[in-house]
Amino acid sequence: MEQLAFFPECGQTKGLPTEVLEYLPNVFDAELGNQLMERFIKETPWTQKVVSMYDKQVITPRLSAWYADAETYDYTSLRKSAPNLWTPELLMIKSVVEPIAGVAFNSVLLNYYRDGNDSVAWHSDNERALGTHPTIASVTFGQVRSFDIRSKADHSEKYSLRLEHGSLLLMKGDLQAKWDHRIAKSTRAMKPRLNLTFRIVV
Ligand SMILES: O=C(O)CCC(=O)C(=O)O
Ligand SMILES: [Fe+2]
Numbered sequence: 001m002e003q004l005a006f007f008p009e010c011g012q013t014k015g016l017p018t019e020v021l022e023y024l025p026n027v028f029d030a031e032l033g034n035q036l037m038e039r040f041i042k043e044t045p046w047t048q049k050v051v052s053m054y055d056k057q058v059i060t061p062r063l064s065a066w067y068a069d070a071e072t073y074d075y076t077s078l079r080k081s082a083p084n085l086w087t088p089e090l091l092m093i094k095s096v097v098e099p100i101a102g103v104a105f106n107s108v109l110l111n112y113y114r115d116g117n118d119s120v121a122w123h124s125d126n127e128r129a130l131g132t133h134p135t136i137a138s139v140t141f142g143q144v145r146s147f148d149i150r151s152k153a154d155h156s157e158k159y160s161l162r163l164e165h166g167s168l169l170l171m172k173g174d175l176q177a178k179w180d181h182r183i184a185k186s187t188r189a190m191k192p193r194l195n196l197t198f199r200i201v202v
Helices: 030-043 088-101
Strands: 021-024 050-053 056-059 063-068 107-113 120-123 136-142 145-151 158-163 167-171 179-183 193-199
Touching: 021 158, 030 088, 030 107, 030 136, 030 193, 088 136, 088 167, 088 193, 158 167
Parallel strands: none
Antiparallel strands: 021 167, 050 056, 063 107, 107 193, 120 179, 136 167, 136 193, 145 158, 145 179
16 A cells, blocks of 8 residues: 655645544634734743653643633542633634634633644543543744644544644544544744633533
8 A cells, every 4th residue: 555645834635534533724824823823922822831751741732721600610629720711812813713613612721832843642632521522723923833643543644734823723532542643843943823622620
């Protein structure tokens, strides 16, 4: 069988499974996107998480911030920290993506990739709180980065999609159950990128 091409910075690979990924470019106007991005970078209370990897403590290579409806916060759980509360800009973006996704979200995770060294490693967003087949709406502003997916059953089955400024990517169906995704590091010069993933947490 022909080997699948996998060029992380070369656009959308053929055969991308559209039943689990829906890509909509230019959902947000480029100029509005620039203004939002500048504001988010300046005004967001960014945190850099420390996670346990094997027996080491590792700092995640990006900055993040979690926003949610106040009632999503479980005060009995020591694991979670209280979310930030919605800003007018986030509510505006939420009101644009919700009718497209057909879902009412109650939270958003902001990720700020400062340059090509910032990344998110292979993972799926299948925490129990999200349900087994969550719809996640992913908005990108700034630098185009490659969004890679690979089959959990066969790591050689990989696809790649360029996420452009002002775009919306819907992750749905079996994506989290059957596929991992990542934003790989890049050795090329990369400007800042902001990504917002709207989710439902229960
Ligand atoms: O930055 C992205 O496009 C993806 C972020 C992501 O996978 C996540 O926050 O779970
Ligand atoms: Fe993710």
